[in-house]
Amino acid sequence: MAANAGTVPAAPGARRSLAPGLSIGLSTLYLSLIVLLPLAALSWRAHGWGAVSTPQAVAALRLTLGLSVAVALVNAVFGTAIAWTLVRDRFVGQGFVNALVDLPFALPTIVAGLTLLALYGPKSPVGINAAFTRWGLLLALLFVTLPFVVRTVQPVLFELDREMEDAAASLGAGRVTTFLRIILPSILPAILSGVALAFARAVGEFGAVVLISGNLPFKTEVVSVYVLGRLESNDSGGAAAASVVILLISFGVLLAIGGLRRWVTRHDR
Amino acid sequence: MIEARGIVKRFGDFTALDGVSVDVPTGSLTALLGPSGSGKSTLLRVVAGLEQPDAGEVSLDGEDVTRLPPQSRGVGFVFQHYAAFKHMTVWDNVAFGLTIRRRPRSEIKQRVTELLDLVQLSGLAKRYPAQLSGGQRQRMGLARALAVDPKVLLLDEPFGALDARVRKELRIWLRRLHDETHTTTVIVTHDQEEAMDVADRVVVMNAGRVEQTAPPRELYDHPANEFVMSFVGPVNRLGDTFIRPHDVELLLEPNGSTQEAMVQRLVHLGFEVRVELVRDDGETLSAQLTREQVETLELQHGQIVYVRPTHQTVFAD
Ligand SMILES: Nc1ncnc2c1ncn2[C@@H]1O[C@H](COP(=O)(O)OP(=O)(O)OP(=O)(O)O)[C@@H](O)[C@H]1O
Ligand SMILES: [Mg+2]
Numbered sequence: 001m002a003a004n005a006g007t008v009p010a011a012p013g014a015r016r017s018l019a020p021g022l023s024i025g026l027s028t029l030y031l032s033l034i035v036l037l038p039l040a041a042l043s044w045r046a047h048g049w050g051a052v053s054t055p056q057a058v059a060a061l062r063l064t065l066g067l068s069v070a071v072a073l074v075n076a077v078f079g080t081a082i083a084w085t086l087v088r089d090r091f092v093g094q095g096f097v098n099a100l101v102d103l104p105f106a107l108p109t110i111v112a113g114l115t116l117l118a119l120y121g122p123k124s125p126v127g128i129n130a131a132f133t134r135w136g137l138l139l140a141l142l143f144v145t146l147p148f149v150v151r152t153v154q155p156v157l158f159e160l161d162r163e164m165e166d167a168a169a170s171l172g173a174g175r176v177t178t179f180l181r182i183i184l185p186s187i188l189p190a191i192l193s194g195v196a197l198a199f200a201r202a203v204g205e206f207g208a209v210v211l212i213s214g215n216l217p218f219k220t221e222v223v224s225v226y227v228l229g230r231l232e233s234n235d236s237g238g239a240a241a242a243s244v245v246i247l248l249i250s251f252g253v254l255l256a257i258g259g260l261r262r263w264v265t266r267h268d269r
Numbered sequence: 270m271i272e273a274r275g276i277v278k279r280f281g282d283f284t285a286l287d288g289v290s291v292d293v294p295t296g297s298l299t300a301l302l303g304p305s306g307s308g309k310s311t312l313l314r315v316v317a318g319l320e321q322p323d324a325g326e327v328s329l330d331g332e333d334v335t336r337l338p339p340q341s342r343g344v345g346f347v348f349q350h351y352a353a354f355k356h357m358t359v360w361d362n363v364a365f366g367l368t369i370r371r372r373p374r375s376e377i378k379q380r381v382t383e384l385l386d387l388v389q390l391s392g393l394a395k396r397y398p399a400q401l402s403g404g405q406r407q408r409m410g411l412a413r414a415l416a417v418d419p420k421v422l423l424l425d426e427p428f429g430a431l432d433a434r435v436r437k438e439l440r441i442w443l444r445r446l447h448d449e450t451h452t453t454t455v456i457v458t459h460d461q462e463e464a465m466d467v468a469d470r471v472v473v474m475n476a477g478r479v480e481q482t483a484p485p486r487e488l489y490d491h492p493a494n495e496f497v498m499s500f501v502g503p504v505n506r507l508g509d510t511f512i513r514p515h516d517v518e519l520l521l522e523p524n525g526s527t528q529e530a531m532v533q534r535l536v537h538l539g540f541e542v543r544v545e546l547v548r549d550d551g552e553t554l555s556a557q558l559t560r561e562q563v564e565t566l567e568l569q570h571g572q573i574v575y576v577r578p579t580h581q582t583v584f585a586d
Binding site: 267 | 344355399
């Protein structure tokens with residue numbers, strides 16, 4: 001019987017019901033071990049919730065969220081534009097640019113932070129001093145989140161049915177109309193995925209911002225750095241509490257983006 | 270009326286259209302027939318403005334449109350692979366051309382309702398293209414193209430991706446639609462039966478050139494050259510003589526003008542029977558007979574018969 005099992009093809013119906021059960025089980029187990037368990041442990045350790053409502057903590061939370069939303073939006077626009085250029089245009093050095101996009105991923109974020117500080121810091125060779133300002137933070141976060149939208153939109157744009165655009169043109173649509181009504185709705189799910197990733201990454205980023213931010217409370221202190229500060233003052237409970245709050249907010253934002261994405265892909269179901 | 274004059278289109282150093290001139294009279298249904306790669310789609314796309322020709326002119330109803338972008342040409346285009354707007358419902362797909370022209374709501378509603386009726390999709394207006402069959406998608410594509418009252422309707426192998434039965438149904442339906450609307454229509458196909466069935470004029474293309482333009486009957490009876498002769502129907506080639514299988518007569522006794530041949534195979538195609546023969550000089554040919562004729566002659570595999578062409582064509586070069 002057991003020896004036979006491998007050679008007897010399962011009935012299509014049986015396979016269809018078995019595989020999802022198995023895959024759901026496996027995915028749940030994996031996610032629990034890798035994501036949920038550490039998060040639960042984190043929540044367990046969180047106490048001193050009062051620390052979260054201190055003006056300093058609230059300022060850090062607001063700054064982090066504001067920056068992350070800004071980063072996600074800027075990426076939505078420029079990431080899409082870069083993906084467009086990479087897919088639709090032909091130019092010398094295209095392969096080079098394409099490889100360049102992933103570089104922020106390859107660089108250890110602390111190195112990225114150092115580099116940005118050298119470039120846009122007090123001794124900036126290009127004459128821009130953004131160190132210890134929110135602009136500096138924004139720059140650092142844009143740098144590390146650049147690849148997300150580009151890499152989610154690029155393949156979708158590549159696979160996009162060009163004849164849809166021909167059809168729109170023959171029906172009287174100019175370039176702008178075709179982009180807004182045909183192309184954009186088709187790549188919007190991919191943009192949203194990229195935006196969600198960029199947002200999440202921006203919320204959690206530490207290495208790239210710790211140097212350039214200068215950690216000025218109420219001004220340039222983001223949550224990840226604030227948490228480090230709590231830890232250094234031996235307040236691990238408060239650190240965990242702040243982390244849990246930012247995680248919950250992020251989770252809410254990601255759920256909302258996911259819902260939006262499901263809504264814009266309703267035609268696929 | 271579509272007039273294309275001396276159209277040349279190159280892709281790199283490959284010449285897809287090599288000086289093509291075609292006239293499509295107002296109100297006609299013209300088929301562009303040719304083998305794969307002969308440039309049919311390219312010609313259609315040049316007419317629609319989706320492709321810029323390297324030389325030549327296109328005019329629609331007497332207006333030179335060669336430099337006009339597709340959106341200003343007033344041309345309806347139907348694509349082989351539907352090119353449905355996947356994120357829009359059937360209704361929104363059909364309404365697209367009117368919506369972007371900012372027509373009043375009531376007018377759009379009336380026109381789309383009318384068109385969905387015409388293509389028999391009224392019940393499916395709220396569906397998305399992914400929830401339609403191929404035939405339904407293509408009817409949606411047709412309604413979408415018709416919505417803006419195009420001067421000409423261009424169909425690029427509209428039924429190419431459908432199975433044989435649906436294909437036949439749709440082309441009869443298209444013919445009826447054309448008889449009602451009289452929109453000047455060009456349909457691309459590489460299926461000679463489809464071209465002959467649906468069109469009142471056929472343009473035969475080969476390797477980026479036009480070989481012949483004629484009504485279906487004339488094309489079949491008086492093909493301009495070897496290529497057209499063999500493309501529009503089955504043909505036997507004996508030396509420089511061409512004989513259609515139904516122009517081959519089989520006799521049991523020789524008479525002065527007959528040649529001896531042996532029956533190699535009998536292929537029953539319903540009412541008709543294809544008889545494959547090999548002549549004493551080794552040449553093979555096929556004859557098309559009715560079942561009755563085969564029974565009267567009592568044809569058998571291996572039997573010796575005498576062949577006489579009732580009609581044959583020789584092309585002078
Ligand atoms: N965008 C393009 N780039 C390069 N070559 C092309 C392009 N479009 C068409 N061609 C070439 O031009 C020739 C004619 O193509 P076309 O699509 O017009 O043929 P067709 O007659 O429509 O064939 P089919 O029946 O297979 O659709 C082909 O050899 C094709 O490879
Ligand atoms: Mg084609």
